[in-house]
Amino acid sequence: METCIIKTPLGYSKISGNDDGITEVTLLNLDLSEDKKLEKETDVIPAVLEDTVIQLQEYFEGVRNTFDLKLNPQGTDFQKSVWLELAQIPFGKTCSYLELSKRLGDPKAIRAVANANAKNPIWIITPCHRVIGSDGSLTGYAGGLHRKKWLLEHENPYKQQSLF
Structure with missing residues (x-):
C-alpha cells in the first residue's frame, strides 16, 4: 500500500492505494505545529498515486468536475452499494438521504445510508x-460543516459574489 499527503484548500489530505485502486482519501485534522512537519512530506508522491493527486488538484483549481480513477474502498457490501450510489450524484447537484435511500430500494434505511455515507473512505471523489x-x-459531515459548505459552493455553477 502506498501513501502520500497533499495540501488542499481545506487542509491536508492523505491518499492511499496500490495497483488495485485508491482505498482512501481522507482529510487530516491537524494543529499548526504539525503543519510545518507535513510540508516536507507533501513532496513525495508514489507513482501509483500521481493520477489521483493530479485529478484532485484539478478539482480544486476548478478545471475538473469528474474523476477517472480506479477505486478500491474497503467496507461492507451495503456500504459499497451506498458509495456507488453516491458516485452517481452529478457535480454541482445534491440529493437528500431519503432520496438516496429510495434509490437503493429502501426508503426506511435512511439511518443506515447516513452511517455508510459517514464511513465513506474516499473524500471528494466519492x-x-x-x-x-x-x-x-x-x-452531518465528517470533515465539518464548514468544509461541506465550501465544497458545495465550489461546485455550484452559479458563483455568487459577496455583497459585504
Whole structure:
C-alpha cells in the first residue's frame, strides 16, 4: 500500500492505494505545529498515486468536475452499494438521504445510508458532501460543516459574489 499527503484548500489530505485502486482519501485534522512537519512530506508522491493527486488538484483549481480513477474502498457490501450510489450524484447537484435511500430500494434505511455515507473512505471523489437533509439543510459531515459548505459552493455553477 502506498501513501502520500497533499495540501488542499481545506487542509491536508492523505491518499492511499496500490495497483488495485485508491482505498482512501481522507482529510487530516491537524494543529499548526504539525503543519510545518507535513510540508516536507507533501513532496513525495508514489507513482501509483500521481493520477489521483493530479485529478484532485484539478478539482480544486476548478478545471475538473469528474474523476477517472480506479477505486478500491474497503467496507461492507451495503456500504459499497451506498458509495456507488453516491458516485452517481452529478457535480454541482445534491440529493437528500431519503432520496438516496429510495434509490437503493429502501426508503426506511435512511439511518443506515447516513452511517455508510459517514464511513465513506474516499473524500471528494466519492462525493458524500453532496448529500443534504430533506429540508435542504447541511447535515452531518465528517470533515465539518464548514468544509461541506465550501465544497458545495465550489461546485455550484452559479458563483455568487459577496455583497459585504
